[in-house]
Amino acid sequence: xxxxxxxxxxxLERDKRFxxxxxxxxxxxxxLKQNNLIFALYSFFEENDISKAKxxxxxxxxxxxxxxERYQDRLFDYDLTLIGYAMLSDNVSFIKNTxxxxxxxxxxxxxxxxxxxxxxxxxxVLAGEAAIxxxxxxxxxxxxxxxxxxxxEIMDRIWFNKPNENSTLQYDVRFFKALYQKxxxxxxxxxxxxxxxxxxxxxxxxxxxxxxxxxxxxxYAKLAWIMGLEVDVKxxxxxxxxxxxxxxxxYEIPYDFxxxxx
Numbered sequence: 265x266x267x268x269x270x271x272x273x274x275x276l277e278r279d280k281r282f283x284x285x286x287x288x289x290x291x292x293x294x295x296l297k298q299n300n301l302i303f304a305l306y307s308f309f310e311e312n313d314i315s316k317a318k319x320x321x322x323x324x325x326x327x328x329x330x331x332x333e334r335y336q337d338r339l340f341d342y343d344l345t346l347i348g349y350a351m352l353s354d355n356v357s358f359i360k361n362t363x364x365x366x367x368x369x370x371x372x373x374x375x376x377x378x379x380x381x382x383x384x385x386x387x388x389v390l391a392g393e394a395a396i397x398x399x400x401x402x403x404x405x406x407x408x409x410x411x412x413x414x415x416x417e418i419m420d421r422i423w424f425n426k427p428n429e430n431s432t433l434q435y436d437v438r439f440f441k442a443l444y445q446k447x448x449x450x451x452x453x454x455x456x457x458x459x460x461x462x463x464x465x466x467x468x469x470x471x472x473x474x475x476x477x478x479x480x481x482x483x484y485a486k487l488a489w490i491m492g493l494e495v496d497v498k499x500x501x502x503x504x505x506x507x508x509x510x511x512x513x514x515y516e517i518p519y520d521f522x523x524x525x526x
Contacts, residue, residue, distance in 0.1 A: 271472055272306035275299040288521055290335040296519065297327040301349065305476055314505060315512055318353050322515050325350030325363055326522050336370045340385060340398040344436075347401050348483020351490065354511045359490075364405040389415065392422030397433070397480075400440055401487055412444055432466050439484050448493045455481050459499040477501055 266274075279299045285292060304320035307313045328346045331337040339346055350363045371380035388395040396415055403411040419437045422428065435458050442450035457463060458481040467481075468474035478501035488495045489507045496504070517523050 266472070268302070268306055268472055268476070269310060271302050272310070275302045283519070290331055290337055293327055293331050293334075297324050297331075300324045300327065302472070304349075304352075305473070308503070308506070309476055317506075318355075318512055319515060321349050322353035322355050322358065323518060325353055325355070325358060326517065327519075329362055329366055330522060332366050332368055336368045338368055338370050338383075338385075338395075340366075340368070340395045341388060342394060344394070344397050345479040345483060347398050348480050348486065351483060351486045352506055353515070354509055355515050356490075356509065356511060358515075360405050364402040366402070390418065392418045394433075397436055401483075404440075404443065404487060404491060409444075412440070416440055416444065432463055435463065436480065436484075443484075443488055443491060443493065446491075446493060448488075448495060451484075451488055451493060452495050452497055455485055455495060455497045455502065456499070458484075459497065459501045464501065477503070482506070 275298070279296065282292060282296055282299075300320045300323040304317045304324065307320060308317035325346075328339060328350065332339055347363060351359055353359070367385040369382070369384050372383050373379070374381050385395050385399065389399045396419060400412060400415045400419070403415065416437065419440070423431055423433050423437055428434070435454055439451060439454045439458075442454060458467070459478045464474065464478045464481075468478055473479075478499070481497075482502050485495050485497060485502050485507055489509060494507070
């Protein structure tokens with residue numbers, strides 16, 4: 265199996281090749297994000313450089329935000345880890361003023377007519393679709409208690425019914441409830457369950473990433489710290505060094521197309 269060191273070296277070369285590509289695409293930007301995620305883990309676990317790791321986590325957030333804003337990509341429908349990586353940057357201004365306010369207006373193909381139908385993130389949230397989980401994290405960051413309560417009620421109704429009785433997303437709902445109630449011991453207990461071998465394997469399928477961190481558990485632990493609940497989960501998959509909120513003095517934007525956006 266390829267190691268983190270080997271992957272980091274491969275992705276450094278891939279990053280150089282990508283920067284020579286003149287046509288910007290959603291997929292291309294997504295691969296740059298994957299590069300920076302590996303760079304972040306390598307910086308933290310192999311170089312013991314947490315500042316460098318935070319910088320790369322910030323770039324991950326910038327690239328995801330770019331994809332959502334430029335392409336109206338429905339990333340929040342199927343990837344609950346994105347906001348977690350953005351939070352690990354400790355760039356509180358970016359997290360709260362940009363990432364927490366991201367949304368999309370996109371389309372999907374009708375099953376019968378095969379014609380595009382407009383869809384918004386808010387519609388999917390109200391339907392209790394997967395986007396509601398990232399949306400709920402956003403509301404915690406924005407301090408919007410009314411929408412947190414609304415979302416929890418929706419998730420209770422959708423994710424604890426018969427069809428979803430074995431869904432691991434029930435852990436997420438329980439965590440949100442505990443966090444909203446500021447119940448630190450319950451938050452810790454739920455996170456401990458989420459990093460147990462059985463649940464960790466179900467929620468983390470990347471062969472390299474799952475050796476080092478557990479998502480979304482790490483992201484939720486970070487959210488708790490941002491909210492003032494200093495959870496302590498004794499697991500190597502939730503590195504305690506990444507939890508305190510300690511922003512860098514300066515964050516760099518490494519790609520020109522992101523600078524143009526700013």
